Amino acid sequence: MNRNVKKIGITLLTAIVGGAVAIGAYKILETNSISGMSLAERQKVYFANNPSEITSSTGAVDFTQAAASVSPGVVHVRTTYSKSMAQNGGNDPFGDMFEDFFGRRQRSTPNPNAPAPMGKGSGVIVTSDGYIMTNNHVVEDAEKIEVILSDKRVLSAKVIGRDKNTDLALIKIEASELPIVKLGNSDNVKVGEWVLAVGYPLTLESTVTAGIVSAKSRQIGILAPQIDRNNFDPNNPPPNSSIESFIQTDAVINRGNSGGALVNTNGELIGINSAIASQSGTYEGYGFAIPVNLAKKVMDDFLKYGEVKRGYIGVTFQELNFDNAEQLGTKEIEGLYVNSTVEGGAAAIAGLKKGDIIKRLNNNDITSSASLQEKIGTMRPGDKVSLTVLRDGKMKDFNLILKGDTGTKLANSGKEVTEVANSLGATFNTLNDATKKKYGVANGVVVTSITAGKVFDMYEIPKGTIITSINGKGVNDNDQVMAALKQNSSMVDLRGVTPDGSTFRVTFPVK
Structure with a gap:
């Protein structure tokens, strides 16, 4: 018996040693074989052994379940305007203000006998008792707002709140047990993931299109105040507090999609469709949606305060790039270069100064003004934030308490x-x-x-x-x-x- 046990032990030891030698020889051969591989063969080895760690908010590639779950919660918003608007500006109550926004109405020659102009857009039901997210430009100046549900019911709606700075609005219908669209997290959205656009484009009924996220934190200048050059008043230039940090997508969207849903394939709302870049006025490959995290904050403000409460850091800055870095005396080409701080503002009180380079906000990388605007846009006065800045070659953290928009007064004039x-x-x-x-x-x-x-x-x-x-x-x-x-x-x-x-x-x- 002892002899048999001893023989088994020797056999096992021999197998282990042999296996180790074989593995070692294989690794040597593998190294030699890799060195002789073509570029394509080397990439196969690399990607086989290095799976991506990137995760996104998207689900399966099959869109049927997401479309089925979201479509009932996206509604058609129909608006009616006064005849005076038609007489003063054709059948386009917005004039040139939203040239590239969906929902733009076709101009026509003013006709005093024409019926009141009407517009159309989309909306997203976010509560079962009838609160609906849409765009400000869909309902602005409307005398009458109607919501057509997926079951063909037509209900009157009232405006709870509108915000031009984000082009968001919250409206309400009197109903119960409505289908809703689940809110997602736009911070988790990744460039390249599949998305669906759901809305009521052109003269069509509920429509679903698919595409990918083309980019994030896009600024396109569409929310900045528009001015008639012939009637510009330098005494009263319009302020610009707009927040633009759009999700860009190539999902097909058109006029009438305004206020509709951009969702991932889990059926979660990640954005409110808001604008297109187009020379013709119809889809040409670029659509833009307001991130849902920003939309959630604005809607919560409407419900809690009746207006949007916005916090401010109190700095002026510019994005760093290869072209301006040398002129600014830095080798950094990413981040936000602080030009100045507002006296009495959050940044000045915390100790930020000219020449600091903002790198992170609450440990999130900041590479563009849009990304900073979006993050701060989800906060209120009194909120605490941490800014990481590069100063004299070293990273330094500053804790700020955001201020409201009261600003700092000039010494002798009371002017901000x-x-x-x-x-x-x-x-x-x-x-x-x-x-x-x-x-x-x-x-x-x-x-x-x-x-x-x-x-x-x-x-x-x-x-x-x-x-x-x-x-x-x-x-x-x-x-x-x-x-x-x-x-x-x-x-x-x-x-x-x-x-x-x-x-x-x-x-x-x-x-």
Whole structure:
């Protein structure tokens, strides 16, 4: 018996040693074989041994269940407008304000005998007792709002709240036990995942289309205030507090889809369809949806406060890229470069300063102004946030308590300095020695961007212009720009040099 046990042990040991030798030999052969593989063969080995760790919010590739569960919760929103709107602007109550939004009505020659104009859009039922998310531009200025349910019932709706800054609205119908669309998490959405767009496009009934998420945190400038250049009032330039951080998709969407649902294949709402980029006015491959996390916050504010409560960091900044990094004196090409902080604002109180580079918000990477706007847009005054900034080559964390929109008053005028600065509609960089020499100036800031419809745009001051003085004070950086704006409570006087070398002066009143 002992001899048999001993023999078994020797056999087992021999097998283990032999296996180890075989594995070692295989690994040597495998290494040699990989070195002789083609590029395609090497990629097969790599991807076989390195499965992706990326996860998304999407479910199965089969869309039938998601379409079946979501479609009953997406409704047709029908609006009626006063005849005076038709007489003043054709059958398009929005005029040119939402040129690229779905739901835009076709213009026609004003006719005093024409019936009241009507519009159409979509909406998403989010509670069983009749609360519906849609777009602000779908219901704005409507005298009558009707909701047509999937079971063909037609019910009157009232507006609970509207927000132009996000193009969101919450409306309510009197009903119970309604089908709802489950809210998802737009933070989990990944570029490349499948999505469905559900709504009532053109003159069609409920329609489902499929596509992928093409991009996130898109800014397209469609929510910025639009101005008639012939009637521009420099005394009262419109403020711009819009928040644009759209989910971009190639799912087919058209006019009438406004306010409809963008869902993942689990049937979860990830966005409210809002705009298209189109030269023809119909689908050309690009659609945009408001992230549902931002929409949830706005809707909650309507229900709790009757208005949107928005928190602010209190900084001006610009996105870093390869082109402007050197001019700003940094090697970083990602993040948000702080141009200035608002006196008395959350950032200034916490200790942020010019030259800091915002890298993360609450441990989430921030690479664009849109991504920061979206995150802050889901918060309220009094909320605490953590900003991670790069300062002097080191990461540093700052804890902020967000402020409301009361702003900081100018010393002698009661005018908010941030409002005056924002009305200019321009961002500035410091000048390097080469640029000073080129234009023959001793000081100044260069205009790096222009916002459509604001003062610089209205006076046709181009990008690349050098601003040498504001209100008689020479300026060299953003802090001096803000200080110079405080010098005069009634007028702003700009002097500088245009990109072609011509000197100019522009003076405009401040209300």
